[in-house]
Amino acid sequence: MAEIILALDVASADQARRLLDGLPELRWVKVGSVLMTREGAPFVAELRARGLQVFLDLKWHDIPNTVAGAVEAAAGLGVAMATVHALGGQTMLRAAQVAAGGRLGLVGVTVLTSHSAEEYAAAVGRGAGLKVAPVQPGSLDAEVARLAGLAAAAGLRGVVCSPREIEIVLPELPAGAWVVVPGIRRAGDAAGDQVRTATPREAVKRGATHLVVGRPILNASAPAQVLAELLTEVGRP
8 A cells, every 4th residue: 555645845834734734634744845945844843743754855966975964864853754866876875875774764866757858868968969878758767777776776765756667666676665656646637847647546556655746635625635535546544
């Protein structure tokens, strides 16, 4: 059974509180860069006091010592999961995993779900006119697999990938690894800026363990009803 993680992509702690007060069935929340920058560690502590598991999604990508220090700080806050970017490389990933010390699950970000193949190629310097072979449309799969393998080799708890790439990362990961999947949309939901999406049922069938859902709940007139539908779809009683 997969977990539903609500992405608290809201403007303030007060807005988050009002939303959470109406979602008693929720077990996991994701805190990203905007809310963490605005509200900070005290708000994370407040979420923990509500009994929620916190996924701190800051996608650390820095020198190993800095990332290790950030992981230490996150562990001290009691977060359950945090992200590091697999593009940071083996030394950084291993330093982060050592710092985690089993106190939280680190997951490696592979390729952001907002990227097309062409945009990713430009970002990593593999486009037309460059000496390195370009990333062709449809070949993001190889990049996702490569980065998932780096995360697994460093001992991370799992990876973040799009729902369309779950089968690609699974062979690179040990049994029981976490596969954290954003870009979750119910049938009929707008994709927004997410390029590679799937329904909850599709993602779970493919092997996702944690489904990150934001706008389908945040923008709903009845958030609790949408959450109930998602929980039913992933088989949570």
